[in-house]
Amino acid sequence: MSDYQSWTAGIYLIDAPCGSGKSTFIFKTLYPYAHQNGKRMLVFSNRLALKAQQEHQAFGTDIACMTYQKMEYNVYLNGLWTVQNSVPDLMQMVEQEFDYIILDEAHYLFQDAAFNRRTLTIFRMIEQFRKSKVIIMLSATADLLKEYFSSKITVTYTADADYSYIESVSYYNRKDTLLKILDKIPASEKVVVFGDNKERLQELNRRYSDSAYLSSDNKESSPMFKQIVQTERFECRMLFTTKVLDNGVNLKDKAIKHIFIE
Structure with missing residues (x-):
């Protein structure tokens, strides 16, 4: 991903196994470059535990962290006439304040769709901003992302999995x-x-x-x-x-x- 400084608006998929340095690249390489150039970064996560770790990594920076579910619920609330204009519009905030949108564990879009119909909100967000912002999808299981967004992905970066640290795999049924x-x-x-x-x-x-x-x-x-x-x-x-x-x-x-x- 040595060409990250030349990224323009579009979708960039980083398909790499766990422990390969996807998050390190975002926080330690991409962020300093973005910050130096007056750009802001928003990092989405699929679980509160992951968000908490991201916030710890982002301490002392202007990186914003948010769960997908928070955005989904906010869009839902803003669609109710009884609460319109009474809660912040997070989608509008993303449009106005951020240049890089990081979708960590991006397979969430399909993984949780079976029981969370609001994942459609994130699909719509991607479509809304893919021509005006740098959208980066991170995943170790990216097959469905590649299939669904195939023609819309600007560049896909891949890394081979290294499982040499696994000594053995066994199973039991009792x-x-x-x-x-x-x-x-x-x-x-x-x-x-x-x-x-x-x-x-x-x-x-x-x-x-x-x-x-x-x-x-x-x-x-x-x-x-x-x-x-x-x-x-x-x-x-x-x-x-x-x-x-x-x-x-x-x-x-x-x-x-x-x-x-x-």
Whole structure:
């Protein structure tokens, strides 16, 4: 992406795997150039946890961070005659104040569409601004983005996935298998377990002393969540979490050796 200084209005897709430096490019390379040239940047995210990490990265800059859902709900409210003119028009704010629109985890447009009909708002925003602003889509799973926006994408940048850090991949179909595996993991190695059953995750948290449980229910009050957002690490040995730490949230700790997805 060495040609980023020559970008003009249009859609730019960065299709690269997790951990390949997409966000680093935005915050450490593109932003200084944009700021130096009097341009402003708005970064969208699909989850509050990711937004919190982005805000931490953006501290001390004029980068604005917002979830897709906030924009969608704002447009919905402004469409109701009972509240028109009583809430800020965020779409108008984007038009007037920002030059670069960053769509992080951009596959959200399709991933959440099955249960969130308001994702259409973001499609309309892209269409509205693609001829007047630099729109950058970031994704590690960009196939549907390429297919849908094919003729409208100005340039696509790709990077090959490097999975050399993965030692092995296994699966199990009995719940008690996880317990047997966890019991044998050396004390010096950290574990992350992703699951969709809160009761099971809480049960695991109670079973293992040096552990933490995270979900949308407790993240606001959890010191562990704050620590992950600010340091991209967690101090306990085992972390049991729902998709509150789903897309895009960084964990950078060489002690994390085992990841389970249930």
